[in-house]
Amino acid sequence: MSQSRRASALEAVANTAIGFCISLLATLIILPAAGVVATSGQSVAITLGFTAISLARGYALRRLFNRPQRTGLTPAHYHIDSRGVSVYKSGVPVARMEMSSDQLVGMAQDALRASRE
Numbered sequence: 001m002s003q004s005r006r007a008s009a010l011e012a013v014a015n016t017a018i019g020f021c022i023s024l025l026a027t028l029i030i031l032p033a034a035g036v037v038a039t040s041g042q043s044v045a046i047t048l049g050f051t052a053i054s055l056a057r058g059y060a061l062r063r064l065f066n067r068p069q070r071t072g073l074t075p076a077h078y079h080i081d082s083r084g085v086s087v088y089k090s091g092v093p094v095a096r097m098e099m100s101s102d103q104l105v106g107m108a109q110d111a112l113r114a115s116r117e
Contacts (some may be wrong), residue, residue: 020048020051
């Protein structure tokens with residue numbers, strides 16, 4: 001199921017805000033525990049820097065994974081059967097990952113749970 005732009009934006013803002021708070025708290029605890037003396041302002045600046053890096057990384061990865069035409073692979077190029085997953089390019093198999101049906105079911109259940117979150 002696709003996500004609306006508004007829902008995507010809300011998710012991104014919530015994810016960033018929660019991540020920032022957790023990172024700031026960790027910075028305030030970890031730096032002194034490691035013997036690094038930093039003021040609260042410096043801790044906030046460090047956290048903002050890492051948050052900016054994380055946002056750039058997240059954006060780049062999301063764009064990469066949302067652009068299958070760039071790689072030439074689309075869902076039609078994948079085939080899942082009872083023995084594993086095959087990847088095709090121009091109708092020719094180029095990769096195969098063997099796994100048991102229990103592993104496939106587990107992956108499907110994980111994907112279903114993730115799609116509901």
